[in-house]
Amino acid sequence: MKWIMFSLFIVACVLGAGVLFQNISERQAEMASESKAGPTLKFVASNFQFDKPEYTVKAGEKVTVSLQNKEGLHAMEIVGLNVKLDGNTKSADVTFDKPGTYEVHCILPCGPGHAEMKSKLIVQ
Ligand SMILES: [Cu+2]
Structure with a gap:
């Protein structure tokens, strides 16, 4: 046994x-x-601002851009780059080719501060 x-x-x-x-x-x-996974660029949105007045990325590098709604419901667009994120598309892999300063703003009517909900993306 x-x-x-x-x-x-x-x-x-x-x-x-x-x-x-x-x-x-x-x-x-x-x-x-x-x-x-490469560098990430995270936008944290609340009522009625993004967590930083400006964000910086390097040109030519693939970046995972993401949006997190910490407070309220927001969506964002990086103007001129055709990058849009919202509740359905929370992240996207983007290669920023052209150095420059781009406006970032909320594209979902989210309340009284919506029009002022802006930030900047600096591509270096
Ligand atoms: Cu908004």
């Missing part, structure tokens, strides 16, 4: 180790894909 218990124990150990290693390799793959 003893050897049966022993071999069951060994099998359990091998299975346990297998699951453990699988988890670790999955986690490593996740971490690798995260670190591979």
Whole structure:
């Protein structure tokens, strides 16, 4: 009887180790894909402003642009670059080619401060 218990124990150990290693390799793959992700440009919107008066990105670099509504419902546009984000499209990968200063504004009528809800994007 003893050897049966022993071999069951060994099998359990091998299975346990297998699951453990699988988890670790999955986690490593996740971490690798995260670190591979390029620079991000995050706009955090509240009533009635964006979290920064201006944002800066480097020209020619692929950037993941995202919009987070911290308070209220807002949508945004980077004027002249055809970049629009809202509740349905919360992020987009964009390569900013032309250096310059672009206006960013809210494009969803969100309340009394809507017209003043503006920021700037500087592409360097
Ligand atoms: Cu608005």
